[in-house]
Amino acid sequence: MTGIMTGGCQCRRVRYTVRIADDEAYLCHCNYCRRATGGVSIAFKNVAQADVEWTTSPPDYYQSSPIAKRPFCATCGTPLGFQFLDSPNMDLTVGSFDDPSRFRPTSNFSIETALEAWMDVTHLPGKRLDEHAPAVDRWKKALGKLPD
Template sequence: MTAGTSHSGGCQCGAVRYRAAGELGYPHICHCRMCQKAAGNYFLPLGAVMRTDFALTRGKPKWFRSSDLVRRGFCGDCGTPLFYDIPSAESVNITLGSLDDPDAVRPVMQSNTDRKMSWFHALDALPVEPDAGSSEREEAIAASNHQHPDHDTNHWPFGAQT
């Protein structure tokens, strides 16, 4: 990535959007129990951006103090985890899965691996479900999708004033 890199992202419903200028620092996967619970998943990918290079572009997150040092930002409407924040730090951590292009930032490290799932090494050996093709259920989901697209929009939901 270059210094001119910019990342945008937000929650699933589009109520909270952000922009981060520059390269995201220390992109990593945290396996600690607190991150597992905050993500509702087995780990949480995070990357840091300097506060001076970070801006909310739509809405405001809700915050949960997961410890005396850390607060976690999430969408109050859809619940998407968005930020890991130490208010006294010069940077804020963004959840890498909330980026519009999550493939653009590759983690370089893992942390708190003592809480990493003991069976992760076996994931690539699991059978892979075949692609379902175009079923009625998939078509109905696609036709009624309420998820915000992976890019900034002037208005969301489309046609509404925000």
């Protein structure tokens, strides 16, 4: 199942390739990750730093605590990962992969700070983008079609 995958930021200034050994990923619920991403949790794929190649511009980094830094794109703001300062591994954000569908969550980290109401949302109703006329109209006006 080992393979090379690609990813990067929303504006495509920062791009990467990475060797992936399996489909395991995890959710981090810590306060630092919530604040860094603006989300209720963040999905990460742990990889060896040596297996990551930044193929266009390298990412910018923010030292988010005394023990870690986070790669991101200073142009569009996309969070790209998390990295302990003393580790040979790093985490890439699952959402920054070009095809994140390969990954499956296998664990939760920092569960003591997890927001319980957000842990299981499968019971909530859902709506497709193409069913929301105001959004469809905006996209068609801007691009002539819905985004990929």
